[in-house]
Amino acid sequence: MSKGLPSRAEDYSAWYNELVKRADLAENSAVRGCMVIKPYGYSIWEKMQGALDQMFKDTGHSNAYFPLFIPKSYLSREADHVEGFAKECAVVTHYRLKASDNGSGLVVDPEAKLEEELIVRPTSETVIWNTYKNWIQSYRDLPILVNQWANVVRWEMRTRLFLRTAEFLWQEGHTAHATRMEAIEETQKMLKVYATFAEKFMAVPVLQGVKTESEKFAGAVDTYCIEALMQDGKALQAGTSHFLGQNFAKAFDVKFATKEGGLDLVWGTSWGVSTRLVGGLIMAHSDDKGLVLPPKLAPIQVVIIPIVRDKDQYALINEKVNSIIEKMRFHGISVHYDNRDTHKPGWKFAEYELKGVPLRLAIGPRDLENNTMEIARRDTLTKETVSMDNIEMLVKNLLEEIQDSIYQKALNFREENTSEVESYDEFKKVLKDKGGFVKAHWDGTAETEERIKKETKATIRCILLDEKEEQGKCIYSGKPSNKKVVFAKAY
């Protein structure tokens, strides 16, 4: 195996790409823009799914499944929605192949043309609201709180493993409500769920805010989002929660009889996070030696590596280790004992560092004599020799400490890389020299936003929910503004 990753400082982008491949998370597939998620990468996603799914259920949601294909006409029912997604849709036009006339291979059978083309879902609002029409007659049928775990396809021009792929895995929640207020509360509630997940599980601090008119979801009234900061100073949109108003109810004619005897359009929300989170997780914590995973999402929390000179010791070590594993499992710790004799300890040390396993225990002849083990932390790369007695408690505590510690580190990084500026010159200088989040006054117009984007590549990430009101002037136009907004270059 070739040693050493490209360093972050040298080439952040190459570092990321190499890391994803070498840590066995994912690789490019034979199909352009689509990735193969390898078992180790997929198990991180499964950890994420597990935690999120529980949180969705705890907030009253149920899972369901809607079709992969959407009749083309559905997409055009909501004007903004079609505008936003039409350019990146995969389209199914036929349902059959046949042997080609010259006998070499297969061709699309022109006889088998679909009457109406199907698009592969880029998101499921349309097919779901078309279904909700049949599910909802009365206020008694509301709310509907449904989530689906699915794959979607957006034919992106340029793709990067996990961060932007043509096909990706995600969850999309789609809820229907009787009142505007209730839908808005749902939208905000799910934003909180995402923020909590990001911070508690991924150990990634996030900003919570609302998108500007030009950045919001196609078809939404308001898009709420969480934004994370990566180590290269670029922002990553990590999750979105949309207040759809009555837009999709209008488009699909979803009305309900109100308590008062009237007839009203249903209010909707939708919210989603995707496998992009895996990319964000990698970029938030990892270093030049490889992944650094938060214990709560690490597929393996502890790896134990035996160091063996002769066969007799091996039996003794196995015995010791097995009793330790049993105790750790009892405490809910996921532990992997790598006693393969096909790889040397040094090789394993490097391998598990690359894969971001939070804690590593090594046990050899020295330890057998002294009743000790060597314990090494992935996040700090420190190691010490500790007693084997009650080591499971030490491990348990250390895992919690690592989880907190990498969150704190990421939070400090974000704070150090969040700036406030009062002028456009200062804005450009900070973006160029430092990057990160830059708070500045903005006049609220799409024109200004667009010009700043053209000139600096920075976009408005969000308008913070808890931003304080203050009188100021737009850094670009000088027009009055009562709030700063958050700019950054973004993925």
Added chain:
RNA sequence: CGGGGUGUAGCGCAGUCCGGUUAGCGCACCUGGUUUGGGACCAGGGGGUCGCAGGUUCGAAUCCUGCCACCCCGACCA
């Protein structure tokens, strides 16, 4: 879609300018031995339609023409 680049073993590359034995190297892989507390060493071995198609030539990885794929930068983008 514009600009640039690359296609040679599983991976990373040299060889191409200036055509000429059997196409090399590192890693990985297989066998045997010695090793094992930070990516071991020695010896032996296997693996190639040189992206595809056509052309020039006694002879093409190398020259010519066409095509394809991928990567990077831009444009685009929940």
